[in-house]
Amino acid sequence: MPTRELLSPAQRTHMLRLPDELSDQLLARYYTLSDEDLALIKQRRRTQNKLGFTVQLAYLRFPGRTWSPSEDLPSRLLAYLADQLRVNPLSLMQYAQGREATRFEHLAELQLVYGFRSFSASAYRELSTWLLPLALTTDNGIALIEALLSEMRARQILSPGITTLERLAWEVRRRAQHQVYRILTEDLTDVQRTQLQALVTVMTPARQTLLTWLRQPPGHASPASFRKIVERFCWIRDLDLDPGVLTRIHHNRLQQLRREGERMTAQRLNQFDATRRDATLVAFLLATEEELVDQALDMHEKLLGLHAKKGERKHENHLKQSRKALHEKVRLYARVGKALISAKETTEDAYAAIESVLSWERFVSTVDEAEQLMTTTEVDTIEQLVGRYDQFRKYTKELVATFTFQSTKANEPLLQALDVLKELNTTGQRTVPKQVPTAFVSGKWEPHVLKDETIDRHAYELCALSELRNGLRSGDIWITRSRQYKALEDYLLPDAEWQRYQQEGTTEITIERDWPTYLAERQEELKTQLHTVEQLVTTGALPDVRLAKDRLVITPLPKAVPDEVEGLARQAYDLLPRVKLPDLLLEVDAWAPFLRHFTHLQTGEPAKDQTALLAALLGEALNLGPAKMAEACVGMTFARISWVEDWCMRDETYTKALAEVVNFQHQHPFAAYWGDGTTSSSDGQRFKVSGRRTPGATVNLRYGTEPGVSFYTHLSDQYGPYRVKVISATARDAPHMVDGLLYHETDLAIREHYSDTWGYTDQVFGIMRLLGFEFAPRIQDLGGKLIFTFDKPECYPTLQPLLENWSRNEAPGL
Structure with a gap:
């Protein structure tokens, strides 16, 4: 029988306990007495009863439970309440030691007057129904119970013991889990269930499971890696899982199940009951299918760039080899030029002057050689790309045949061209029919694609694949089963949900939502600001800004930090004690407990092996990795560090841990x-990164070629x-x-x-x-950019060179 506990003993102790240090915001929100409160309180005759009655009211409001006379009241709260009543705070001791019947009478009166309800069976059912939608989004125990307490305060339901709340949250979480498992598995066929079972069955002779095979990283960009991605994608696609289940389950739940499927061994998954195992695998497979699509399309983009770069390098190498011949031609024509100049000055025959340097036959041949050298110095990137067509053919057949793209109407010719290529690949035909779509062929590609009223197959195919890449980048082309390249509408809220947010006033949009009104407001604001800047620039009163030759010139900012600060900083650092990094992290954790946020993916419990957690954090921070970190730490093993990394270190845990430290520093x-x-x-x-073959490594020429x-x-x-x-x-x-x-x-x-x-x-x-x-x-280069205005630029004579009228460049769709 699984335990029904969601909290650790420490969490259970502090969940319903008031903090020792209460913030001003908390005091003002829950413990400020209204006139109605004071009128009810003043009906008590004795000072201790007034204060005790008020303390009971305060506890009912927050933390939402009854007050026990045996517990210590935070001194700041007692002083805050007593000050509003203008009574002595010490009189509460008399109330605590007084008649128990009086305290019960006060509690009953407070419940009657303010509508506080005791926790009952009906409240249990009411709160269970309310908590289920939240439990479908997360199974974090603390989050569920904190949300439950907040809702109980809003509904004025008095909190029972924390163990009762734990049982309620545990039961709702269990129901939510079973509901998620049911949604993911209820439409599976017997064949699909058998295939899911095969995923976690060891294959022979490779001695690995299909699950391990599907988890393999994409590898470096190459045709072989592309084909492996497509092979895994086709295996999942052939399962014919219904992606519609994803819309019926909250994203957080899917992400958790996906991560479990990525990290759990086949042996561990086989220990689950069939429903939970199949649900975990379905979530993993549907998410992996999207990732494989993105990996394939990203790899296609990388291969296009890689082969273009290889073509450029080949040209550069050829140019280097031609450099000696170029220098020889330059020296030769310099001699020919001098001879011609001398012949003109002395009225001698020009042809004789040329032949005085070299024979006429040799001169004619050098002209031909020079024309060839001139051709080699001109880089035609498309020609270089077409020259590597054989390399592209190693994977482009799979690209065209495997994925189905969609597009806007303007890009339909390109999709038709992809269908033509797919048909050519299927039939083995090499010649492109004359009646094929060519509207997508841009000007730079046209001379290579259209040659002598025929269509060059190599150039046509590479042009289509290049434009496909551009369309995916811009969002004009998309693919349904993708996370990165899906349709723009799929990123937006459904219209019904958006309408609901608008009606509830929870859109969090801070501007005027009526478009004509908003545009008029911005037009007036822009006009006001431009008139102000026009006047300041004309009078030379705009600091550090001037106009020179119709360009905006901004004075560079002076150095704000004196050079002496560097020496002072070194002196300050020298005063700091030298400590070991693990000790420093533990000290920071004592101030801001950030390590508690690195929780287990399944249980939600903080990582118990703090030594391994610290080693894993330092290993990532120092870019050492688990293997080298294990070698550097006495008594540490690779398995311990890897286990913590796999189960407790994720983007969300890093985000929460970072927030803990930043919040402490902010306060x-x-x-x-x-x-x-x-x-x-x-x-x-x-x-x-370590090398070009590392997944995710890309080259940005702004930073060099690494x-x-x-x-x-x-x-x-x-x-x-x-x-x-x-x-x-x-x-x-x-x-x-x-x-x-x-x-x-x-x-x-x-x-x-x-x-x-x-x-x-x-x-x-x-x-x-x-x-x-x-x-x-x-x-x-702000000085070289134009500012668009609603008015004519002539309305601002000084700023006119920097302005452009909006109506001439109206944005589409407005």
Whole structure:
């Protein structure tokens, strides 16, 4: 019989206990007495009864239970209540030692007057029904019980013992789990159940399960890796699982089941009952199917870039080999040029002058050689790409045949072209029919695709695959079973849900939602600001800004930190004690208990092996990995560190742990000297990876040719890094910047945010306005950019070179 406990003994002790230090916000919210409260309290004659009656009322409101005379009352709460009554706080001792019947009479009167209810069987059923939707989203015991207590306070239901609440939450969680398992498995056929069982059965002669095979990483970008991804994708697709079940289960639950399927061994899954095992595998397979689609399309994009780069390098090598011949031709034509100049000055025959340097036959041949050398210096990237067609053919047949794409109407010719290629691959026909879609062929591809009224098969196919990549990037082309490349509408809220949010007023949109009204407000605001700037620039009163040759010139900011600070910083660091990193982490955990957030994926319990947890954290922080970290720590093993990493260290646990530390720093009085925690900035920091074959490694030419990833960090004005996310080195920062502002779990109330040029786009400006953030990016080459206005630029003579009228460049869809 499984235990019905969700909390640890320490959590159980503190769950219904008032904290020793009560915040001003908590006191004001729950313990400020109204005029009606005071009128009822004053009906007591004795001072101790007035105060005791008030204390009982305070406990009924928060934490939502009855008060026991034997427990200590927080001194700040007692003083706060006594001050409102203007009585002596010590008189509560007399009330606690007085008649028990008086206290029960007061409690009964409070329940009658304020409508507080005792916990009963009907309340149990009522709260069970309310808690089930939340339990379908999470099975975290603390979260469920805290939500339960909050709802009980709202419904004025007095809390029973904590063990009763645990049993209620445990039972609801069990029902939610069975409901999720049922939804995922109720439509499975017998054949599908047999195939799921085969997933966790050891295969021979490889001596591994199909589950292990499906979990294999994608590998480095190559045709062989692409074909392996497609093979795994087709295996899952052929199971014919219904993806519609995903819409009936909360995302958090699916994510948990998916992670369990990724981490659990086949032996562990076989220990579950059939329903739970099959549900876990279904969630894992449906999520893996989406990941495999994204991996395949990402690998196609990488291979296009890789082969284009290889073609460029081949051209560069050929150019290096031709460099000697180029220099010889330059020296030769310099001599010919001097001879011709001399012949003109002396009126000699030009042909004789040329033949004085070299024979005419040799001169004619050097001209032909020079034309060939000129051709080699001109880089035609498309021709280089077409030249590597054989390499693409190693995987593009599978790409076209496996995935079904959808698009906007403008991209239908491209999808038709993909169907043509699929048909050619099936029939083995090499010649492209004349009547094929070519509307997608852009100008740079046209000379290579259309040759002498025929269509070049190699160029046509590569053009289609290149445009497919571009369409996936822009969102004009999508694929249904994908997480990264699905249709834009799939990212949006369903219309019914959006309408409900609007009616409830919970859209959290901070602007005027009526479009004409909003546009008129922004038009007036822009007009006012432009007139102000026009006047300031004209009079030279705008600090550090001037116009020069119709360009905006901004004076660079002077260095804000004196050079002497560096020496002072070194002296300050020298004063700090030298401590071991594990000791430092344990000390920080004593201030801000962040280690408790690294919880087990299944049980939700904090990691019990703290030594292994600290080793795993340091191993990741120092980029050593579990193997080297185990070698560096006495008594530590690779298995212990790997187990903690697999089960207790996830994105959400890191986020919660980071929030714990940042919140502690934010509440420290010294942090206020740096800022108030309402502004922040973000930027990416690039880190090299071990090699080009590492999954996720990408090359960004801004940083050279070495592959790597970027750590995108949000930093508050109090120097707290409240959000860190690993992104591709080639990804633009802008969307990840918005994610950081929305999905951090700290107490920071960010209102204004700064970024560099890579952190802004026109769309991000609009999104930040919708979300209520002030956005101030540092835009590179701001002086060369135009500002769009509703008025004619002539309305602002000084700023006119910087302005452009909106009506001439009206955005589509407005």
